[in-house]
Amino acid sequence: MAFSIQRFSASVTAFVFGHPFPTEAVVAKPLQGQELEQVFGSSSQQVAGSSIPSQYVSITEADDGIYIRYSLAEGDAIYGVGQNMGRLNKCGQLFKTWCSDEFRHLPDKASLYGAHPFLVIKGENNFALFIDYPGEMTLDLGFSDPSQISIHIPTHHVRIFEFTAANAKQQVRDFRSLIGQPYIPPRWAFGYQQCRWSYYDKNAVNEVVEKLRHFDIPCDSVYLDIDYMEEFKDFTLDPHRFSDFSNWVAQLRQQGIRLIPIIDAGVKVADNYSVYQEGHEKGYFCKTETGDEFQAAVWPGLCAFPDFFQPEVRQWWGKQYQFLTDQGIDGFWNDMNEPALFYSPQGLQQAISHAEQCKDKNIGVHEFFQLKGAFENLSNRREDYQAIWHQLEDGNRINHEQVHNLYGQKMTQAADEGFKQLNPDKRYLMFSRASAISGHRYGGIWLGDNHSWWEHLKLNVAMMPGVNMCGYLYSGADVGGFAGNATSELLCRWIQFAVFTPLLRNHSCMGTRDQEPYAFDENALTIMRQHIKLRYRLIPYLYSEFMQAAKNNENLFWPLPLEYADPDAQNVEDQLLVGRALMCAPVLEQNASGRYVYLPENMLLWKVRQHDKFDLKIMPQGHHYLPLELAEMALFLRPDSILPLVDSAHHVEAQDLSSLECLVYLHSSAEYVLYHDDGVTHNWQHGAQASLKVKVFYDAENKIQQDVTIEGDLPYRQVKLTIIDQFEQVVVRHIPIA
Numbered sequence: 001m002a003f004s005i006q007r008f009s010a011s012v013t014a015f016v017f018g019h020p021f022p023t024e025a026v027v028a029k030p031l032q033g034q035e036l037e038q039v040f041g042s043s044s045q046q047v048a049g050s051s052i053p054s055q056y057v058s059i060t061e062a063d064d065g066i067y068i069r070y071s072l073a074e075g076d077a078i079y080g081v082g083q084n085m086g087r088l089n090k091c092g093q094l095f096k097t098w099c100s101d102e103f104r105h106l107p108d109k110a111s112l113y114g115a116h117p118f119l120v121i122k123g124e125n126n127f128a129l130f131i132d133y134p135g136e137m138t139l140d141l142g143f144s145d146p147s148q149i150s151i152h153i154p155t156h157h158v159r160i161f162e163f164t165a166a167n168a169k170q171q172v173r174d175f176r177s178l179i180g181q182p183y184i185p186p187r188w189a190f191g192y193q194q195c196r197w198s199y200y201d202k203n204a205v206n207e208v209v210e211k212l213r214h215f216d217i218p219c220d221s222v223y224l225d226i227d228y229m230e231e232f233k234d235f236t237l238d239p240h241r242f243s244d245f246s247n248w249v250a251q252l253r254q255q256g257i258r259l260i261p262i263i264d265a266g267v268k269v270a271d272n273y274s275v276y277q278e279g280h281e282k283g284y285f286c287k288t289e290t291g292d293e294f295q296a297a298v299w300p301g302l303c304a305f306p307d308f309f310q311p312e313v314r315q316w317w318g319k320q321y322q323f324l325t326d327q328g329i330d331g332f333w334n335d336m337n338e339p340a341l342f343y344s345p346q347g348l349q350q351a352i353s354h355a356e357q358c359k360d361k362n363i364g365v366h367e368f369f370q371l372k373g374a375f376e377n378l379s380n381r382r383e384d385y386q387a388i389w390h391q392l393e394d395g396n397r398i399n400h401e402q403v404h405n406l407y408g409q410k411m412t413q414a415a416d417e418g419f420k421q422l423n424p425d426k427r428y429l430m431f432s433r434a435s436a437i438s439g440h441r442y443g444g445i446w447l448g449d450n451h452s453w454w455e456h457l458k459l460n461v462a463m464m465p466g467v468n469m470c471g472y473l474y475s476g477a478d479v480g481g482f483a484g485n486a487t488s489e490l491l492c493r494w495i496q497f498a499v500f501t502p503l504l505r506n507h508s509c510m511g512t513r514d515q516e517p518y519a520f521d522e523n524a525l526t527i528m529r530q531h532i533k534l535r536y537r538l539i540p541y542l543y544s545e546f547m548q549a550a551k552n553n554e555n556l557f558w559p560l561p562l563e564y565a566d567p568d569a570q571n572v573e574d575q576l577l578v579g580r581a582l583m584c585a586p587v588l589e590q591n592a593s594g595r596y597v598y599l600p601e602n603m604l605l606w607k608v609r610q611h612d613k614f615d616l617k618i619m620p621q622g623h624h625y626l627p628l629e630l631a632e633m634a635l636f637l638r639p640d641s642i643l644p645l646v647d648s649a650h651h652v653e654a655q656d657l658s659s660l661e662c663l664v665y666l667h668s669s670a671e672y673v674l675y676h677d678d679g680v681t682h683n684w685q686h687g688a689q690a691s692l693k694v695k696v697f698y699d700a701e702n703k704i705q706q707d708v709t710i711e712g713d714l715p716y717r718q719v720k721l722t723i724i725d726q727f728e729q730v731v732v733r734h735i736p737i738a
């Protein structure tokens, strides 16, 4: 078996088989020469052999590809696998990496929109794996045999990474340091965002904005779904329903609202449409085996699909966004980029012939189901994907089947490259539906077409750490659920969790019940208002934690078992750590008036009913039943932690940052470093960052003291400390900032 070994550090090793496709997932370079010898001594030069020197797994080659196997011990848990079904611990499940337009997210779905083959094994042995392969592979995580992990990669060309640092968090950091720094959104993208498919015209959008402002719901952006375009053609505007666009964009901007248009991957095949014409003439679209343009239908009807694997095509595509940025737009969402295919002309023809054969026949039940299936399975057919060919830089072509999972993220890469050309200093809001490993460098992701089901609120909780591990820090689900009809209770509870997700966007499908906060009863509206305002109060913390996580290869959301060693914490699936100071414990059941929580250590509970009023209580380590009315949510502060807060406002840029409030849960010495920058440019990379350090501690006489120090340019002028000690004594202090 021919393979070579690459060492990235003492705890990161890659086994390389054949000539893997250059996915660009990993930006780090393997150690070489002296560096390598320093870490591993002279034996490190060993490159190939007969058996693979993996520390934990067996890797074998067979005719049908490469297998990775590992025997699970009793109590082993598996975390990660990115955007996938299931709970936090993925033991017992089967996944396939195949970016899919998957509307239903039923529990046994093996693939969703993202392909994220990074997993952490925790238990008897502790290690992590990343398989750098952009096609479909099967991850059988104890599904066929509960005592076995078996991963099948149907190729002889792949790079397999093994992470052997002592604990899961470090393994994640090591992985993240390989794949590079995440995309950084503008700070306003941490506000509340309102979406629906579709706000049909300017009036519809204006009405949403008016109502949100009227009902005192803070909001930073409203989304434009496919109906803003003329005949669903990318980079066009419907001239009637969205006339005088740039003036309108500017008007909304004055009210603190940004418009975020959708961009679909498919380009309508049409004579009088310049984007198609140019792409067609220059040969920029994906081809079939015989070199014709590959076409399939999506919303605009028959479409061609930009061949994003070519740098020149990406450059061309990236420039198209300028049509909208020139009119004042600074955020987008890239949809349907798995790519989703409703049908191909060939597929449709086959189904029609099938039907014709059945015509005038008294068909049997089996024939009936086949006939039905012939039409039902027209979308996203494997044969259609196999008909797509990509042109590579080296002059070779590659079949789509081999690289399917990279398509969507290359679209987002194209957008990112375009933005950098347009305005290298500016941060644009960008997130994608399809993704793989390394798309996190170009944008965030949303979690796709979920349903207004309690199960999908739970799924949202379980997915956040998984996508974080793969670098997708700017992410979130469609709050309230996309398909189906949300109850006001579900939306309230969902918002109570989503106040912690960087992307906080309420979105719902055409034909469903209105889902804006004001579309529900008065009581629900009040509850949502309070918790959305809480979100705005949390923005300094969330933003600071986000930036630190991005810079230090951390997650924003960590599962409890990865942080705490005690046995009871290992089973906690529905509470998450949010940054370094907080733990959330959302209510995830209908009609629940509370929930069980497990506290691995003493924590300070803020039961939030009103965003601007503390209702605080120390809860001791252990199991508790916590009553939580619909109007209440639980926010836990860890010992010796500090939570920075500011006042809410109608939108992020209107927030008054002159006074900062810090909630301190003091045991012996608490410290927080609040990161700050301009929030709109990339200047932070060149030193334009500031920080405010708050330290609260006991002095030699057991008196509470504080230190507030600043570095750089900060908007904060005074700090109000609300300090709770271990005996629930409250001390309030006002510290001016010089």
Ligand code: MIG
Binding pocket: 196, 197, 225, 226, 262, 335, 336, 433, 448, 449, 507, 508, 509
């Ligand atoms: O086939 O643009 O996931 O957010 O509203 C549906 C319409 C296409 C799927 C996206 C969803 C969006 C919808 N799109």
